Amino acid sequence: MTSTPLRTGADYIASIKADGRSVFVNGERVDDVTTHPAFRGAVASIGRLYDIAADPANRERMTFTSPSTGGPVLRCFQIPHSAADLTARRAFHEQWARATCGLMGRTPDHVAGFFCGYAAKPSVIARGGAHFAQNLQRFYEHIRDTHQYVSYTIVPPQIDRSKPAHRQSDPTLYAGVVEERDDGIVLSGAQQLGTGSILSDWIQISCIQPLQPGDENYAFNVVVPTRHAGVKLYSRRAFAQQATNSFDYPLTGRFDETDALLVLDKVFIPWEHVFIYRNIEICRDQWWKTPAHAYGNHQAQTRYAVKMKFLLGIAQRLNEMTGNAGNPAVNVAMGELAAHVQTIESMLHAQEAMSSMDDEGVLWPSVATLYAVMSLQSEEYPRMVDMVREMAGGSLIMQPSSLSDFDNPDIAADIDRYVHSAHATARERVGLMRLAWDLIGSEFGGRHMQYEKFYGGASYLVKQNMLRTYNMADATSLVDAALALPPF
Numbered sequence: 145m146t147s148t149p150l151r152t153g154a155d156y157i158a159s160i161k162a163d164g165r166s167v168f169v170n171g172e173r174v175d176d177v178t179t180h181p182a183f184r185g186a187v188a189s190i191g192r193l194y195d196i197a198a199d200p201a202n203r204e205r206m207t208f209t210s211p212s213t214g215g216p217v218l219r220c221f222q223i224p225h226s227a228a229d230l231t232a233r234r235a236f237h238e239q240w241a242r243a244t245c246g247l248m249g250r251t252p253d254h255v256a257g258f259f260c261g262y263a264a265k266p267s268v269i270a271r272g273g274a275h276f277a278q279n280l281q282r283f284y285e286h287i288r289d290t291h292q293y294v295s296y297t298i299v300p301p302q303i304d305r306s307k308p309a310h311r312q313s314d315p316t317l318y319a320g321v322v323e324e325r326d327d328g329i330v331l332s333g334a335q336q337l338g339t340g341s342i343l344s345d346w347i348q349i350s351c352i353q354p355l356q357p358g359d360e361n362y363a364f365n366v367v368v369p370t371r372h373a374g375v376k377l378y379s380r381r382a383f384a385q386q387a388t389n390s391f392d393y394p395l396t397g398r399f400d401e402t403d404a405l406l407v408l409d410k411v412f413i414p415w416e417h418v419f420i421y422r423n424i425e426i427c428r429d430q431w432w433k434t435p436a437h438a439y440g441n442h443q444a445q446t447r448y449a450v451k452m453k454f455l456l457g458i459a460q461r462l463n464e465m466t467g468n469a470g471n472p473a474v475n476v477a478m479g480e481l482a483a484h485v486q487t488i489e490s491m492l493h494a495q496e497a498m499s500s501m502d503d504e505g506v507l508w509p510s511v512a513t514l515y516a517v518m519s520l521q522s523e524e525y526p527r528m529v530d531m532v533r534e535m536a537g538g539s540l541i542m543q544p545s546s547l548s549d550f551d552n553p554d555i556a557a558d559i560d561r562y563v564h565s566a567h568a569t570a571r572e573r574v575g576l577m578r579l580a581w582d583l584i585g586s587e588f589g590g591r592h593m594q595y596e597k598f599y600g601g602a603s604y605l606v607k608q609n610m611l612r613t614y615n616m617a618d619a620t621s622l623v624d625a626a627l628a629l630p631p632f
């Protein structure tokens with residue numbers, strides 16, 4: 145099999161340019177996501193990631209050799225068989241995350257991790273039939289060897305969470321099987337939220353929510369090309385469209401990775417793209433009995449660690465700008481912030497140091513370590529953002545109305561005089577404050593608050609994962625031993 149050259153940013157953009165995908169925003173269908181102001185910044189950012197991976201200078205860090213083609217392919221598709229392999233995956237994720245300041249969560253390396261996890265444990269998928277595992281293996285090799293970008297939607301719309309999927313007021317509200325044919329299946333209904341789906345080549349559709357008997361039509365794992373007829377993506381408010389210029393919105397304009405409601409209108413899926421079919425047990429086990437969830441979230445945590453370091457760096461620069469960097473009380477707060485960031489980063493290393501090899505030679509990151517950080521993220525991220533707001537005082541608010549104020553000499557004279565810092569011009573100060581505000585206060589920043597709370601599922605579910613994976617027997621053995629101590 146011949147190898148496909150590494151995908152460049154230009155290749156990526158050309159391949160999704162006006163390709164017929166049905167994306168809607170502000171009441172209109174989008175002809176071309178690569179040029180539309182709502183999406184072009186994010187498209188360009190994904191393109192830059194492909195360029196970084198294709199750069200010969202990054203060959204060792206960003207690629208490994210495809211066992212099928214012998215050509216270089218993205219390292220995020222490498223199934224780890226040693227702790228060093230996992231560390232190498234992290235280095236890949238980190239390089240990409242640094243290029244987006246950790247602000248794009250569903251870059252192509254996220255769902256790549258899921259497919260590595262499935263392909264690593266074909267026995268789990270094969271419980272539904274050997275052909276499903278073969279389909280999965282073929283698709284995994286295809287996306288690996290042709291450098292594809294898969295996004296995913298694995299949660300149904302939040303219509304009525306008090307009822308299971310099949311008891312919703314209309315059984316075709318949640319994405320489900322409406323027809324089985326000799327050559328495949330037909331799906332209709334919606335999935336709640338596809339981050340990056342508007343930008344991706346493929347969308348994985350499955351379910352991570354607990355399903356009940358009767359929900360079989362919703363228990364599947366399939367992929368569909370984003371441009372497939374009948375696949376509709378309704379974008380949330382596109383914050384990037386409010387980004388009037390890169391000075392006032394340095395992050396929104398570049399990293400608004402998009403979230404969309406996925407609607408399937410009688411979408412045909414050929415059998416070759418079906419991996420789990422009407423099987424509640426395997427639909428659940430794909431997350432917990434393969435390392436899919438662990439690999440995907442190892443990427444998510446690597447990204448999160450970069451983002452938190454970015455936040456810490458912003459806090460430091462902000463304190464320098466306001467002249468508060470030497471204040472003892474501010475130093476205490478900065479020490480606490482740094483402790484949070486160091487803990488997050490160290491826990492990434494702990495996932496590797498405490499990883500384990502299963503009986504099929506597949507390396508799993510320490511899932512208890514992974515879920516420990518994810519469990520606390522929902523409370524810790526808002527706490528860290530709040531600490532930076534506390535340090536900022538009015539500086540984030542009392543800024544010129546826009547970059548244009550600098551263009552009017554009369555206004556600029558006052559701004560230069562009263563908005564500068566001891567060691568920085570007004571323009572430098574405002575540039576930093578706009579960056580900080582875009583991260584923690586803009587609508588884009590507000591979305592990030594929600595993202596860090598929910599990207600891994602609602603925190604009550606993540607905490608249940610934590611409990612399930614924690615070695616509680618070791619904790620209770622201490623109690624039992626204490627109770628069994630001889631009398632003194």
Ligand SMILES: Cc1cc2nc3c(=O)[nH]c(=O)nc-3n(C[C@H](O)[C@H](O)[C@H](O)COP(=O)(O)OP(=O)(O)OC[C@H]3O[C@@H](n4cnc5c(N)ncnc54)[C@H](O)[C@@H]3O)c2cc1C
Binds near residue numbers: 296297598599
């Ligand atoms: C910005 C963003 C991006 C996302 N990206 C993706 C993506 O790309 N792909 C994807 O598939 N998913 C994605 N998600 C996650 C997904 O869509 C859901 O938001 C997530 O799984 C939580 O489910 P829910 O929103 O239905 O919340 P619910 O399950 O309805 O929970 C909402 C809240 O209700 C309360 N609650 C409900 N039930 C219980 C209970 N049993 N016990 C205690 N409290 C309870 C809790 O306070 C909980 O936080 C994303 C989410 C966000 C916010």
